[in-house]
Amino acid sequence: MGPVRSELMWQAVADAVQIAGGGALLDVLDLGGGTGGDAVRLAQLGHRVTVVDPSPDALASLHRRGVEAGLDAPVTGVLGDSADLLDHVAPASFDLLVCHGVLEHVDDPGQALSAVATALRPGGHVSVVVAGRHAAVAARALAGDFVTAQTLLARTAAAWDIRSMGPRRFVRDEVDELLTARGFESIQSQGLRVFADLVPSAIVDTEPGAREALFDLERILRTSPDFTGLSAGLHTIARLDLTSASPDPGGNSATL
């Protein structure tokens, strides 16, 4: 098993593929797919994968990773972002859109998800992972920074300024509202990494069996309502309404 964090993130992708396709080969867009850790694994399973990312360095790493993996059909890497996504991909051209760790960084999460909805075929699925605000509060409090913990607690995702405050943090209701407003129905909501980001890696890497035990614990906790609100990653798999055609509740001015 690789690092617990990346294995848990891969499980989130694997769940989405299963729900979206049930074993069929899919057209998958990984928005903000970065260096392609998930994208290359998806391509190895036979899915047709496109990564759109604004980082040329990440796309170069993605290319290298694909070559090293000896892919039959390479992952298509596109330099772009959530704001200009529809300049690069055709509407209604994907079965599954993976958007993991990206809405924290974009100027307008609502606009990003409207573009996602347009890129998906009707009935297609999106897999969203965002950073949880309550986990950030807990991390700051455990570090003794109680003032920042309180500030984070009070700041909604809609009021978040990523330039002064760093990556945006969300609570579950905010994610659900963003998706519902764009014609998505939530199919599965889970918590990712309740403890994985908090446990010192020295313990996980050196104690025999610790990595597997932590992975098993996280797999149990991800559906526990008592714990998911505290997880570092909030994962949602949602299906686009079959009748949806380019939903855009507020045009480019909509934030949340």
Ligand SMILES: C[S@@+](CC[C@H](N)C(=O)[O-])C[C@H]1O[C@@H](n2cnc3c(N)ncnc32)[C@H](O)[C@@H]1O
């Ligand atoms: C935290 S990394 C996540 C990478 C990958 N999705 C994962 O789960 O490991 C954030 C990625 O989002 C990309 N990104 C930043 N702003 C973006 C935007 N506006 N649209 C799309 N991707 C963006 C970054 O270049 C980076 O590759």
